[in-house]
Amino acid sequence: MITTGSYDEALERFHHTGPEREGWLSNHGPMVAEALARLGHEDRVHRWTDGYIRGLEDVPRGIDRIDAAAWRDPLGDPVRSGDWIDFFRAEVEQEAWATTLVRWWPRLLPGIAAGATHGVIRVGHAVRALRAEETAPRRQELAHALAYWAARWQPVPQVAPAGRLSAARALTLVPPVPRQEHGIRNRIAQLDETGGWRRAVRSLAPPDRSADVPEALRSLVDAVLAQYAARAHGNATMLVHAATAPQAVLNALPSLPEAMWSASLEAAWSATAAVVAAYLPPDTRPVPRLGAHTPDEVLEQALAHGGEHVIKLADTALGARTSSEEPLALAAVLTAIDLDA
Structure with a gap:
């Protein structure tokens, strides 16, 4: 069971950071925080976050709004990471998070290698946490996770x-x-x-x-x-x-x-x-x-x-x-x- 508290607070901190650092290395912070909380060590979340977050970069800014009808064009374009974050943040606030997931899962699934598979991994952690308890930071984490998958979409x-x-x-x-x-x-x-x-x-x-x-x-x-x-x-x-x-x-x-x-x-x-x-x-x-x-x-x-x-x-x-x-x-x-x- 993942409780509210340190995990959700860590998510709010990580959502000020980008999905990658140093070019294309994945930001593992939200995934590790969820794993620690699920393993019963939520007391370690903040200490681990304090050490890890220092090496991260700011959340990227968007450059152009993503058109929901033309989503294929920016798929797999990491330059549009900020745009994808803005897009999915709005999506999960306008409808049930599961509705967003079900619509985008088959679109993103062929590109499962995104970010050395970290796109789907981050989504998996986010979804598991949301099923345990739905909170605003967890909905936003699903948005960031889906955005990362979309921006780094890579097929196998x-x-x-x-x-x-x-x-x-x-x-x-x-x-x-x-x-x-x-x-x-x-x-x-x-x-x-x-x-x-x-x-x-x-x-x-x-x-x-x-x-x-x-x-x-x-x-x-x-x-x-x-x-x-x-x-x-x-x-x-x-x-x-x-x-x-x-x-x-x-x-x-x-x-x-x-x-x-x-x-x-x-x-x-x-x-x-x-x-x-x-x-x-x-x-x-x-x-x-x-x-x-x-x-x-x-x-x-x-x-x-x-x-x-x-x-x-x-x-x-x-x-x-x-x-x-x-x-x-x-x-x-x-x-x-x-x-x-």
């Missing part, structure tokens, strides 16, 4: 699962992009020339019914967490998103009509396979022994580390269902700490 090839493999098995078939260099946009652009990538994505077994999509997403998150510790040396920070992006889609799913669920799974799986291909190392490493660490102890280590990706991975890992793979989920968090993700 959409491939519908049509195979028989589990998520864990299908993930092992994902090949690396030919040139693992430069940023994620450069790497994702290589997917169409990456032999075997589409075949690997297609190999995933689709759920029998749309009602089974939440379970399929949970299985995908579980599979990424289980493989993270062995692969994280490829890029400990970026590979976090292979888990947190589908988790964000899962967070938003209860607020979306079931007719949108199958497309949401396809986009989430394609995004995960894209991130894995972009940062897949040439070898795997032994998974560190968990020892006697309990989930609470692992969380304390993550909080002590304080890194935005470590905290968000801990939120995802500790929210994973109890299963035979839970120790691997905890090992993922410990690996992220060790590698300073």
